[in-house]
Amino acid sequence: MNIKNICCIGAGYVGGPTMAVIAQKCPEINVTVVDINEKRIAAWNDENVENIPIYEPGLSDIVKEARGRNLFFSTDIDAAIDRAEMIFISVNTPTKTYGIGKGMAADLKYIELCARQIARVSTTDKIVVEKSTLPVRTAETLKNILTNTGNGVNYQILSNPEFLAEGTAVEDLLDPDRVLIGGDIDTEAGKDAVQSLVDVYAHWVEKDHILTTNVWSSELSKLTANAFLAQRVSSINAMSELCEKTGADVNEVAKAVGMDSRIGSKFLKASVGFGGSCFQKDILNLVYIAKSFGLNEVANYWEQVILMNDHQKRRFAANMVRTLFNTVSGKKIGFLGWAFKKDTNDTRESAAIYVADYLLNEQAEIVVYDPKVKEEQVYADLDYLNTRSEEENRKRVKVVKDPYEVTKEAHAVAVLTEWDEFKDYDWQKIYDEMLKPAFLFDGRRMLERKSKEKIGFEFYAIGS
Ligand code: NAD
Ligand code: UGA
Numbered sequence: 001m002n003i004k005n006i007c008c009i010g011a012g013y014v015g016g017p018t019m020a021v022i023a024q025k026c027p028e029i030n031v032t033v034v035d036i037n038e039k040r041i042a043a044w045n046d047e048n049v050e051n052i053p054i055y056e057p058g059l060s061d062i063v064k065e066a067r068g069r070n071l072f073f074s075t076d077i078d079a080a081i082d083r084a085e086m087i088f089i090s091v092n093t094p095t096k097t098y099g100i101g102k103g104m105a106a107d108l109k110y111i112e113l114c115a116r117q118i119a120r121v122s123t124t125d126k127i128v129v130e131k132s133t134l135p136v137r138t139a140e141t142l143k144n145i146l147t148n149t150g151n152g153v154n155y156q157i158l159s160n161p162e163f164l165a166e167g168t169a170v171e172d173l174l175d176p177d178r179v180l181i182g183g184d185i186d187t188e189a190g191k192d193a194v195q196s197l198v199d200v201y202a203h204w205v206e207k208d209h210i211l212t213t214n215v216w217s218s219e220l221s222k223l224t225a226n227a228f229l230a231q232r233v234s235s236i237n238a239m240s241e242l243c244e245k246t247g248a249d250v251n252e253v254a255k256a257v258g259m260d261s262r263i264g265s266k267f268l269k270a271s272v273g274f275g276g277s278c279f280q281k282d283i284l285n286l287v288y289i290a291k292s293f294g295l296n297e298v299a300n301y302w303e304q305v306i307l308m309n310d311h312q313k314r315r316f317a318a319n320m321v322r323t324l325f326n327t328v329s330g331k332k333i334g335f336l337g338w339a340f341k342k343d344t345n346d347t348r349e350s351a352a353i354y355v356a357d358y359l360l361n362e363q364a365e366i367v368v369y370d371p372k373v374k375e376e377q378v379y380a381d382l383d384y385l386n387t388r389s390e391e392e393n394r395k396r397v398k399v400v401k402d403p404y405e406v407t408k409e410a411h412a413v414a415v416l417t418e419w420d421e422f423k424d425y426d427w428q429k430i431y432d433e434m435l436k437p438a439f440l441f442d443g444r445r446m447l448e449r450k451s452k453e454k455i456g457f458e459f460y461a462i463g464s
Contacts, residue, residue, distance in 0.1 A: 001085055001086075001125075001127065001192060001193065001196045002085075002196075003029055003085050003086050003127075003196055003199070003200060004028070004029060004030065004085065005029070005030045005031075005032070005083045005084045005085055005086075006019070006022065006029055006030070006031045006032070006084055006085075006086050006087075006088065006200075007032050007033075007034060007080040007081050007083070007084035007086075007087045007088070008031065008032070008033045008034070008087075008088040008090050008131070009034055009035070009077065009081075009087065009088065009089050009090060009091055009114050009117075010033075010035060010088075010089065010090035010091040010092070010131075010132070011033045011034070011035035011037070011040050011041060011044055011053075011073060012035075012040075012054075012090065012091075012092065013054055013166060013169070013277075013346060014090045014131060014132075014162050014164070015033055015035075015088070015090035015091075015131070016033060016044065016052070016053070016054050016059075017054065017056055017059055017164065017169040017170060017173060018088075018090065018131065018162060018164070018173060019031045019033045019071065019088070020059060020062045020063050020066060020071060021062060021170065021173040021174060022200060023066040023069075023070050023071035024062045024065055024066045024071075025203045025204040026070075026200060026203045027066075027069070027070055028070075029070060029200070030070050030072070030083075031066075031070060031071050031072070032072045032073075032074055032080040032083070032084070033071075033072070033073050033074070034073075034074050034075065034076065034077040034080045034081075035073075035075065035077075036075070036077070038075050040053050041073050041074060041075050044063075044073035045067075045073050049063055049064045049067070054345070055343075055344060055345045055372055056166070056167070056169045056170055056343075056344070057167070057168075057170060057171075057343055058170035058171070059169065059170050062170065077117065078117070078121045081117065081118055081121045081122060081126075082121050082122065082123060082124075084126070085124070085125075085126065085127065085196075086126070086127045086129060086196065086197070086200075087118060087126055087127070087128050087129065088129045088131045088160075089111060089114045089115075089128065089129065089130055089131060089132055090131040090132055090162075091110040091111060091114055091132055092110055092132070092277075093106045093107065093108065093110065093111065093132045093133055093134060093281070094106070094107050094277075094281060095107065095280075095281045095284055095285070101288055103284070104284045104285070104287060104288040104291075105135075105284075105285060105288045106133075106134065106135055106281070106285045106288075108134070108135075108138065108141070111132060111134065111138065111141075111142070112141070112145065115128075115141075115142050115145040115146055116145060116149060118146060118150075119145060119146050119149040119150035119151070120149070120150075122150060122151060122153050123151060123153065124153060125153050125154040125155070126153065126154075126155055126156075127155075127156045127158060127193045127196060127197070128142060128146065128155055128156070128157050128158070129157075129158045129159075129160050129197065130142070130157065130158065130159045130160065130161070130219070131160055131161070131162055133161060133162075133222050133223065133226070133278060133282055134159075134219055134222075135219070135223075135285055135288075135289055136216055136219040136220040136223070136289065137216060137219070138219060139157040139159060139182075139215045139216075139219065142157050143155065143157050154189070156183065156184065156189055156190060156192075156193035157183075157184070157215065158181060158182060158183045158193055158194060158197055158215070159180075159181070159182035159183070159215045159218035159219045159222075160179070160180065160181050160182070160197060160218070161180055161218060161219070161221065161222030162222075163176065163177065163178075163180075163222075163225065164176075166276065166340075166341065166343075166344040166346050167341055167342060167343035167344045168343070174204065176205060176209065177209070178209050178210070178211050179201045179205050179209060179210045179211065180211050180213065180218050180221060180222070181194055181197050181198060181201075181210065181211070181212050181213075181218065182212070182213045182214055182215040182216070182217060182218020182219065183197075183212065183214075183215060184214075184215065185212065185213075185214055186214075194212050198210050198212065222282075223282050223283075223285060223286045223289075224286075226278055226279055226282040226283065227282065227283050227286055227302055227305065229267055229279070230274055230279040230280075230283055230305050230309070231302075231305045232267040232268060233267060233269075233271065233274045233279075233309070234274075234304070234305045234306075234308040234309055234312075236250065236253075236254055236268045236269070236270050236463075237270055237271065237273065237308060237309070237312045237462075238308055239253055239254075239270070239463070240270035240312075240462050240463030241312075241315065241463075243270075243463045243464060244462075244463060244464065249463065249464045250270040250445070250462065250463025250464060251270070251445060251463065251464070254268040254269070254270065269444075269445065270445055270462050270463040271312075271351070271418075271443060271444055271445070271462060272312060272313060272316045272351040272352075272355065272416060272443030272444065272462060273309045273310075273312040273313040273316070273351040273354070274309055274340075274351070275340030275341070275347075275348070275349040275350040275351050275352075275353075276340045276341065276346070276348060276349055276350075277346065277348035277349060279309075279349075280306055280309070280349055281349075283302055283303075283305055283306055284306065286302050287299045287302050287303045287306075290302070310354075312351075313351050313354045313355060313358075314354075314358060316351075316355055316441070316443055316462065317354070317355045317358035317359055318358070319441075319460065320333070320355075320359065320412060320414065320439075320441055321359070321362055323412075323439060323441075323458070323460060324411060324412055324439060327362070328359055328362045328363065328364040328411070328412075329362060329363035329364070330363060330364075330365065331364055331365065331411040331412070332364075332365045332366075332367060332409060332410045332411055332435075333359055333364045333365065333366050333367070333410060333411060333412050333413075333414065334366075334367050334369075334406035334407045334410040334412070334413040334414070335352060335355075335356065335366055335367065335368040335369070335370075335406065335413075335414055335416055336369060336370075336403060336406060336413060336414070336415045336416065336417070336419070336422050337352060337369075337370050337415060337416040337417025337418070337419055337422070337444075338350060338352045338353075338368050338370035338373045338377075338378055338381075338416065338417065339352075339370055339372060339373050339417045339419075340352075340417070341417065341418065342417055342418045342419045342420065343419075344372070345372040345373055345374075345377075347373055347377055347378075347381050350381070350416070350417075351416060351443070352368075352416035352417065353381045353382065353385070355414065355416060355443070356368075356382065356397065357382065357385055357387055360382075360387070360388065360393075360396055360397070361387070363396075364396075365396055365397075365398075366396065366397045366398070367397075367398045367399075367400060367405065367406045367410070368397065368398070368399045368400070368406065369399075369400050369401070369402070369403045369405070369406040370417060370419070371419055371421060374399075375399035378397065378399045379393055379394060379397070379399075382397060403422075403425060404425075404426075404429065404430065404433070407430040407433060407434055408433045408434070409433065409434065409435055410434050410435065411434075411435050411439065412438075412439035412440070412441060413430065413434065413438075413439070413440050413441070414440075414441040414442075414443060415440075415441065415442045415443055415444050415446060415447065416443050416444070417444065418444040418446045422446065422447070423446060423447065423448075427451070427452060427455055427457075428455055431455045431456055431457060436456075437458045438456065438457050438458065439457070439458045439460070440452055440457040440458065440459050440460070441460045441461075442459070442460065442461040442462065443462055444462070445461055445462055445463060445464075447459075447461070449461060449464070
């Protein structure tokens, strides 16, 4: 099928950047990104392109180039569906918070709503592309809904999981390690649909980086990739604790191990724990799927990755309390960073939230600075945990715009996100203005130890 119009349902961290790049690279295709969230769409359409709702290096330039030419953001979902030959579903698939599979399974209600809407509106044949991360065999459910509630038009379902990482989304989209497309490759219509999507990506991705498989392999590969990546972080974090007990240094260990070409050097950075909207959600989903097939050993194996991550966040916070003479009650603790990693304003599942929650239970007073995260987001993250009242969170946590306000008169400062600017702060000034002993906890292994100790800090870093 010759694709002239693409619709993407979901203008979030994946839908927005992915479609912006498709639009930039395929000027002859009209790309419309739709969402039920009016505020989000308005922000994507903001005259000042710096106000688009997602911060990603390089993204605003691409939006500036394509928006209004062949890239559109709209809340008129029906019209965009009707016009498109190809529809990407890029809505959120969070962990279920109710009913069967609560706390484990992926909540597919948003996916199903999209399928029902597509079925209701479509009057011409469509290729429906799963862009969201989904449990293996979801395409079957989609097909079932589309065929049984539709207007008799034909649907092809493709799986095209997204592998971009936040903070490097544009780079990852422009130069992906691979693009994965799963389809019904046993039928002519299925092969044709796969080819249509291959042709879109072939505008800028080399053919041998575009991998085609059956739908189930594609769906499962996405969960597997995230599980493997998260497993590496948990593996090095497990070693970080052993390093702290033995005098080994986790950065040196990671380097020595990573130089083995069979292991590789990437994703071996010890930290206060991985965050982000997907690693935990996708592994829990994988565990749930394995359990539902009675594969308990498989489920238990992958669950350890999450348990290790929870332990890492908890032990970082517990170590702070222990080091501060076993009490942080009434003490000002400064947080540098709140986002789950640098170069993003996303805070979903950020380790900082859980460290803060632990310290607040110990009655600490927390002051937060993050270059990209807004005050209301910090409060929303803490309120979401439901550990204490909203008033209490606002009373005990302050969010400031000047990092030196975080550190002034603080008993301790903790680095929770690896923003580059933290390295260049005036650490002598910070030391001078802190209470003594001045404790510095580096949850990202990003600060240089010797110079901090020379200034006088009591310095603690993950894995050394
Ligand atoms: P997101 O929450 O940022 O965006 C999802 C958007 O979908 C929201 O704006 C929401 O309003 C909209 N939406 C939900 N239901 C809708 C409906 N029925 N009609 C119209 N709009 C609707 O989520 P995200 O981070 O972009 O993730 C989307 C999917 O991509 C998830 O499955 C996720 O696992 C996967 N993924 C995310 C990343 C990432 O880095 N964030 C990377 C790869 C894959
Ligand atoms: C991750 C994957 O890297 C993407 O391929 C995938 O598409 C995406 O999840 C998804 O499905 O949502 P993302 O969560 O955006 O991307 O960011 P990562 O760079 O993977 O970092 C995840 C977390 O692990 C962060 O908190 C990061 O600080 C932490 N991390 C990462 C470490 O602690 N150490 C490392 O060595 C690497």
